[in-house]
Amino acid sequence: MKQEAPSVSLGQQVSLVTLRTLIGWHFCYEGYVKLLHPAWSRDGQPLPPWSSAGYLKAATGPLARVFHSIAEASWIGAFDVTVALLLILIGTSLLLGLFTQSGCTGALAMLSIFYLSAIPLGAAEAHAEGSYLIVNKNLIEVAAVTLLLVFRTGEIAGLDAWWIRSRVAVDQVTEVMP
């Protein structure tokens, strides 16, 4: 017996695309701000210089050794720019729904690295903005991006959807006029 695939309602479609847009925004702005340095806050304070070196040096977990060696590498400056550009690329992909599956995959890769570099094991940090045990914002974002990947949200709305529809139209014309 042939089983019909469950359809995604309009509300579900809107929710998924909204989620993709928000995550895209998050990635895009993170990359933009990193790329902007040196910079000043709007209220007139010079922002501290940004480098991933500090974050990498503080890394724990299974990949700690790799992160530490990157932090001490002479090409850390180029690494910082690459990270910022990747964040912008992924963010733009999710915002526009362009190469969405690739964007989601990239986002998953980066978020997983971020998560693995500092897995929250319940140690209380003096200036942390929250308390986390195993589950933190990175892991939740991983789950959310996985959802976007599985539901192929680029085919619901965005430039991927336009591309797919254009291809379908071309194929139909080709079929009619071989």
Add this chain to the structure above:
Amino acid sequence: MNLTQEQMDQGRRNFLRVLAGMPAVATLGLAASVRGPVPGGPVRIGFIGVGSRGRTLLTDVDPAYADVVALCDINPASLEKADEVLKKNSVPPATHYTNWKEMLQKEDIEGVVMAPPLWAHADLATGCLEARKHVLCEKMMAWDEAGCERMRDAAHRNGKVLELGYQRNYNPLYQSAYEGIIKTGAIGEVFHVRAAWHRNGSWRRKGDPPSSGFDASQWGYPTFDHLLNWRLYWKYSQGLMAELCSHQINAVNWFLGCTPEAVIASGGLYRFPEGREVYDHVYATFEYPGGRTLTFSSIESNAFDDYYEMYQGTKGTLILLHESDALLFDEEASKRSIAITVSPREGGTVAQSSETMAGNRNTAGMSAAVASSAQAGPRPIRIEIQRFCSAIRTGKPVACGPDKAIASALPCIRANEAIKQKSRLRI
């Protein structure tokens, strides 16, 4: 085109689906340009005039906010001393110039901090502003009213920041006193402000020319003494009124929220008549709107009173003493205490005024009185330069721009005229 309503609706939906991310991209761009960080590193600044006051400013340059790339002074000895300041601050040395125009031409600077003799303010500041540099100029604004207006016009015409160095505006103690006491009406209506700046000395500085061949006349000073002691000669200076009173008028204008309308003044050169032109004793009464009056005195024969501003309100008296202490007295202290806590608006200096004591009829006892302050935060001059740099980078307004500075300079210029004319002058 023959499209059904259903097809048109479908077409619209398709269009919106394709452009789903576009509004988000546009909003992100807009939000980033309005609320996001502003790109740029420390502001590249040059100094003009690194005599004693210029070096004080140089000492307080925060390297997170500004890079000092050039120094300009006609006195090589001052440049050498300025180098020592930079070295002490552990910042890279700056290129030396004796000609400010050459500095502007050769150096890629965004702003200029200047502390030359008063008579040079208008020409130098206007020249820098016309060269599209931002300017932080030491007070007073200019030697005469025309100079002040030239500076203001140049700043407006070129759309550049012009700040005048009245550091009380950045003093957390003053900010706390204004916000917590004056603005709340805690001392009632203020009809009388008394300001004093009393010293016991000639104001004359001693020093030798930087070299035997040093010729100050090429810069407009007939002798080296005129350059070293420019404050003592009318050609370059407006005397005690400019160097001391204008600071206090600036603060009183801020606290009273208005500017003086007329001045009556007297004074003279009584104690140190030799080798000096400007008065060594000045007394002025400034008339503010609403029946409010500021009396000011500056003498060079007795330092007992030190310097302070005293706001005498209908309910109490606020005294801001030598820029570091705040005293508060209740008019009817025997009945109750005002009990106001003065806390800084921004972090830094903490002024505590937890309890007030009886109205002190004898000012000699004040130093042992009620309020205290702890200079824990950065110095007001440091904050002043930080804010100048912030204004350049982010557009955040400075505390004392040209309009407020003119309102602080004109009363002082008029007061000197009133002394000379022995008359009451409108400001």
